[in-house]
Amino acid sequence: MKTSIVALSCLILAAQAAVEHLMLNLKNKLLVTHGGVHRPTDCCFSYTPRKIRCVFMKGYVKTNSACLLPAVIFITKMQQRVCADPKDEQVQKCMLDLN
Template sequence: MKVSDAALPFLILAAALGTQARVIHGEGTEFQFFLHLRPCTVLLRKKACPSVVLSLPAGFHRPADCCLSYTSRRIRCVFMRDYFVTSSSCSQPGVIFYTKKGQRVCANPRDSQVQDCMTNLKLKSDIR
């Protein structure tokens, strides 16, 4: 086996795990998606982590950002900047909100408060 043949799988892996970005609601704000644990681990030290977000690197078959649990707190739309609905490939439906401080919060899309906040944020983005 040549060195180049052995290096090929590593190059493919590096390309698949490279920096990926996504635009939310076309506002031009880019977010990098890797295994997103930092804000949650900071909050876990304070025992106040509101929800768990699974976000994996993009590739040819990119797994979706998924909510593993929902926040038990009330969604305060005044603190939210943006949101997106998780993919149907996730084990449960979810809405991931971005707070104005940059944290991500998972919420239940069936909750009427969550639906109201989604509507308000969508209206604000349509006005811009």
């Protein structure tokens, strides 16, 4: 009887450790903000130095207010992500064209 109690206790501790490990990994990948779940990969840390060519873009998203740098992330037809300055006239024009 004592052996089964010890085994059950070990099993519970192992399960708790596994859950804590999963939660830590999830927390590292997602930030919870007031607007909901936000992935750090949805932020830009610099703008592309290249001119935005709208013909290569298929869509865009604006970065969340939780990001340090406000930006527009264009998605190219080849599924690449391009960070651009939302104040740039060409960026604004491309956003309008894509709408």
